[in-house]
Amino acid sequence: MKDFSAMPVASGVTFLNARADRFKTSLLVLQIALPLRLGEGRQTAANALLPYLLHRSCARFPTPRAMERRLNDLYGARLSAAVSKLGETHLLTLQATAIDDRFALGGETITCGLLELLLELLLAPNLHGEAFAADAVELEKRLMLERLESEIGSKRTYVARRIEALMCSNEAYGLHPFGEAENIAALTPRDLADAWRGMLKNSVMQFTLVSTSDGKDAFAALQARFASMDRTPSALQTQFIPTAAEQKYVREEQTLEQAKLMLGFRAGMRDAWDHADAARVMLDLFGGGPYSKLFLNVREKMSLCYYCRATLHRYKGIVIVASGVDSAKAEEAQTAILAQLEDIKNGAFEQADLDTSIRSLCDAIRSAGDTPEGLAGWYDSAVVTQDYATPEEYCARFSAVTRGEVIAAANGMTLDTIYLLDAKKEVDA
Numbered sequence: 001m002k003d004f005s006a007m008p009v010a011s012g013v014t015f016l017n018a019r020a021d022r023f024k025t026s027l028l029v030l031q032i033a034l035p036l037r038l039g040e041g042r043q044t045a046a047n048a049l050l051p052y053l054l055h056r057s058c059a060r061f062p063t064p065r066a067m068e069r070r071l072n073d074l075y076g077a078r079l080s081a082a083v084s085k086l087g088e089t090h091l092l093t094l095q096a097t098a099i100d101d102r103f104a105l106g107g108e109t110i111t112c113g114l115l116e117l118l119l120e121l122l123l124a125p126n127l128h129g130e131a132f133a134a135d136a137v138e139l140e141k142r143l144m145l146e147r148l149e150s151e152i153g154s155k156r157t158y159v160a161r162r163i164e165a166l167m168c169s170n171e172a173y174g175l176h177p178f179g180e181a182e183n184i185a186a187l188t189p190r191d192l193a194d195a196w197r198g199m200l201k202n203s204v205m206q207f208t209l210v211s212t213s214d215g216k217d218a219f220a221a222l223q224a225r226f227a228s229m230d231r232t233p234s235a236l237q238t239q240f241i242p243t244a245a246e247q248k249y250v251r252e253e254q255t256l257e258q259a260k261l262m263l264g265f266r267a268g269m270r271d272a273w274d275h276a277d278a279a280r281v282m283l284d285l286f287g288g289g290p291y292s293k294l295f296l297n298v299r300e301k302m303s304l305c306y307y308c309r310a311t312l313h314r315y316k317g318i319v320i321v322a323s324g325v326d327s328a329k330a331e332e333a334q335t336a337i338l339a340q341l342e343d344i345k346n347g348a349f350e351q352a353d354l355d356t357s358i359r360s361l362c363d364a365i366r367s368a369g370d371t372p373e374g375l376a377g378w379y380d381s382a383v384v385t386q387d388y389a390t391p392e393e394y395c396a397r398f399s400a401v402t403r404g405e406v407i408a409a410a411n412g413m414t415l416d417t418i419y420l421l422d423a424k425k426e427v428d429a
Contacts, residue, residue, distance in 0.1 A: 003017075003018070003019035003020065004016070004017070004018050004019070004388070004390070005017050005215065006382070006388050007215075007219055009207075009219070009222045009223055009226055010222075010223070010226035010227065010229065010231065011231045011232075011233055012203070012204045012205060012231055012233025013204075013205045013206075013207075013222070013226050013231075014205070014206045014207070014382075014383070014386075015206075015207045015209070015215065015218065015219050015222055016206060016207065016208040016209070016379055016382065016388075017209050017213070017214070017215030017218070017219070018208065018209065018210045018375050018376065018379070019211070019212065019213070019214065019215070020210055020211070020212070020369075020372070020375065021212045023100065023210070023211075023371070023372045024099060024100055024103065025097055025098065025099055025100055025372055026097070026098055026099070026100045026101065026110060026111050026114065026209070026210065026211035026212075026213070026372070027095070027096075027097050027208075027209070027210040027211070027372035027373060027375075027376055028095070028096045028097075028111065028114045028115060028118060028207065028208070028209050028210075028211075029093065029094075029095045029207070029208045029210075029376045029380075030093065030094040030095070030118055030122065030205065030206070030207050030208075031091055031092075031093055031205065031206040031208070031380060031383040032050075032051070032091070032092040032093070032094075032199060032203045032204075032205055033086075033089050033090070033091055033092075033203060033204040033205070033206075033236055033383045033384055034047055034089070034090045034092070034199065034202065034203050034204075034234060035088065035089060035090065035172075035234050035235070035236060035237070036085060036088045036089060036090045036172040036173070036175050036177075037172055038170075038171075038172050038175070041175075041179060041180055041183040042179075042183045042186065042187070042191065043195065044090065044175055044177075044179045044180075044183070045144075045178070045179025045180065045183035045184045045186075045187055046179075046187055046191050046192055046194070046195035047090055047092060047179075047195055047199065048083045048090070048092075048144065048177060048178050048179045048184075049137075049140050049141065049144055049179075049184070049187065049192060049195075050092055050192065050195055050196060050199060051081035051082065051083060051092040051093060051094050052081045052083075052140050052143065052144070053125075053132060053136060053137065053140045053192060054081070054094065054121045054122065054125055054196070055079045055080065055081040055094055055121055056126075056136065056140075057125075057126040057136075058120045058121045058124055058125055058126050059120070059124045059125065059126055059127070060120050060124065061117075061120070062126045070117060073113075074098050074110055074113045074114060074117070075098055075099045075103075075104060075110060076098070076099075077096055077097060077098035077110070077113075077114060077117070078096070078097045078098070079094070079095070079096055079117075079121075080094075080095045080097075081093060081094055081095070082095070083177050083178060084177055085173070085175075085177040086315050086380070086381055086383075086384050087173065087238035087272070087315035087316050087384065088171070088172040088173050088237065088238040088239065088316070089236045089238070089315075089384050090177060091177075091380070091383070092199070092203075094118060094121060094122065096114040096117060096118050097114075097372070098110045098111075098113075098114055100211055100212055101211065101212060101213060102212055109213070109217065111209060111211050111213045111217075111218060112217055112218065112221065115207075115209075115218050115221055115222070116221070118207075119221070119222075119225055122200075123200070123225065125196060127193060128189075130190065130193060131188075131189035131190040131192070131193045132189045132192045132193055132196075133189065134189050136189075137187065137188070137189045137192055141184055141185065141187060144178055144179075144184050145181055145184055145185065147178060148176075148178055148181055148184075155254075155256060155258075155260055155421070156260070156322065158421075159260040159262050159322070159419065159421050160262075160320065160322065161176060162252075162262075162419060162421070163262040163264050163320060163417060163419045164264075164320075166248065166250050166264075166417050166419055167248075167264040167318065167416050167417040168316075168318075171239055171241075172238075172239070173238070173239075173316050173318075200229070200231070201230065201231055201232060202231075202232060202233060202234045203233065203234070204233045204234070204236060204383055204384070205383070206379075206382060206383035207222060208376045208379055208380075210372040210375050210376050236384050238272075238315060238316060240269055240270050240271055240274075240316070240317040241266055241317070242266060242267075242268050242269060242270055242317065242412070243266055243268065243414050244265070244266045244414040244415060244416035247415055247416065247417070247418070248416065248417045248418070249417075249418045249419075249420075250417070250418070250419050250420070251419075251420045251422055252419075252420070252421055252422065253421075253422050253423070253424045253425075254421060254422075254423070254424065255423070255424050256421070256423050256424075257423065258306060258324045258325070258326070258423070259324070259325050259326065259327045259330055259420060259421060259422045259423050260322070260323070260324055260325075260419075260420070260421040261305070261322075261323045261324075261325050261330050261333055261334060261418075261419075261420050262320060262321070262322055262323075262417075262418070262419040262420075262421075263320070263321040263334065263337060263338075263415060263417070263418055263419075264318060264319070264320055264321075264415075264416045264417040264418075264419070265318065265319040265320075265321070265413045265414060265415055265416060266317065266318060266319075266413070266414050266416050267279055267312065267317045267318055267319050267409075267412060267413055268317075268409070268411075268412025268413060268414070269314075269317030269412075270317070271317075272314050272315050272317070272385065274317070275405065275408070275409055275412070276312075276314050277394075277397045277398055277400075277401050278401050278402075278405035278406055278408065278409040279312055279314070279319075279409045279412075280312055280314070280361060280398065281354070281357055281358060281361065281398055281401045281405075281406055281409075282344060282406040282409040282410050283310045283311070283312050283319060284357040284360060284361055285344060285349060285353055285354060285357045285406065286310050286340060286341060286344055286410070287308060287309050287310025287311075287321060287340075288309070288310070288357060288360060288361075289360050291353070291356050291357070291360070292310075292357075293340040293343065293344070293349075294308040294309065294310065294321070294323075294337060294340055295308065297336070297340055298323075298333060298336045298337055298340060302332075302336055304325065304329050304332055304333040304336050305323040305324055305325045305329075305333050306323075306324040306325070307322075307323060307324050308321065308322070308323040308324075308333075308337065309321070309322055309323075315381065315384070315385075318416070319413060321337055323337070327422050327423050330420055330422070334418065338415070341410060341413065344406065344407065344410040345407065345410045345411045346407075347403070347407050351403065354401075354403060354406060358398050358399055358401070361395075361398050362391075362394075362395040362398060362399070365378075365391040365394055365395065366391050366392075366395070368391055369391065378391065
């Protein structure tokens with residue numbers, strides 16, 4: 001993308017300006033990155049609650065009515081919060097959206113107002129003395145526990161989290177980004193205040209602005225606010241295990257109509273850049289779109305699953321194959337999935353198949369610029385990687401992947417964990 005710049009603001013703080021005139025809205029995203037660590041369950045839970053707590057109010061706008069008035073002044077701006085993980089990094093997100101400056105009356109700069117509000121939420125929260133308000137903390141704890149509970153109802157989400165926990169039980173990647181229920185329930189208002197202070201001092205931050213603005217005023221405002229802050233950003237690292245040491249099998253039961261079969265592989269990667277492009281292309285050929293081996297053969301020809309898809313978790317170096325199956329066909333489906341991978345390892349595919357996967361990947365990543373959220377999301381990982389490659393640059397890299405590299409990437413995969421969430425059997429009374 002031509003109108004893109006990444007500028008250092010302060011220690012561990014970067015400003016990304018993605019200038020675009022094809023959207024009617026401006027988007028400002030703050031990514032806050034902290035290490036995920038084993039044995040720090042309460043800290044993980046406290047960090048996870050922070051963005052949700054911070055986006056509700058601040059010292060300047062301490063009540064829902066005051067916050068609503070400020071958002072209305074910004075032409076109906078919207079705030080949201082989210083929590084995720086990237087490798088073994090905890091990502092806390094605050095996001096603000098409003099109409100673009102060119103649609104404001106009287107030459108107002110809405111983007112500057114959005115940034116000012118986001119900085120108020122981040123740097124001057126609604127503290128009561130040395131802690132957050134107890135009722136606000138209790139509300140966010142309840143909502144987070146409800147999010148955890150809702151994942152059990154969403155079986156695809158549940159099994160995705162479950163295989164990560166099983167496969168990486170002794171690695172920080174196995175931690176749930178929301179934290180565990182017992183740690184969430186035990187949090188106090190002081191815990192959240194301490195987590196906020198620690199986050200300000202130790203996190204890595206990235207502000208991404210998508211608008212028609214040249215970003216100069218936003219950059220100057222960020223420099224002014226962070227210039228005097230005492231910060232010691234934490235190192236963000238992820239443990240990569242290239243090869244599975246042993247193969248694990250776990251079967252669990254729940255009341256459900258369709259069993260879920262999950263296969264977790266180590267991808268042979270030693271870091272996030274180790275043959276990552278070849279792995280992406282190989283996995284699209286293996287289990288990407290409706291042209292892939294898993295879709296054409298395991299789903300369509302053999303009718304062994306309702307869906308079957310392979311996903312590379314590049315920033316951890318693992319691959320998850322997710323499928324929905326009939327319980328009676330789970331073992332047969334597993335055998336068929338592994339057989340398709342063996343075909344790729346043995347070079348049993350045509351150059352035309354490879355070309356289709358490369359075109360599909362390029363089409364998908366080019367679409368990242370179709371919305372402000374997609375464009376900002378393209379650079380989410382840069383808070384950890386400082387990789388600012390554009391979609392077109394990625395397309396060029398995918399197009400350069402050779403048949404031999406795809407075969408080598410497939411041969412680097414080793415099966416680590418098989419997880420079957422099976423349907424409970426009916427018991428006669």
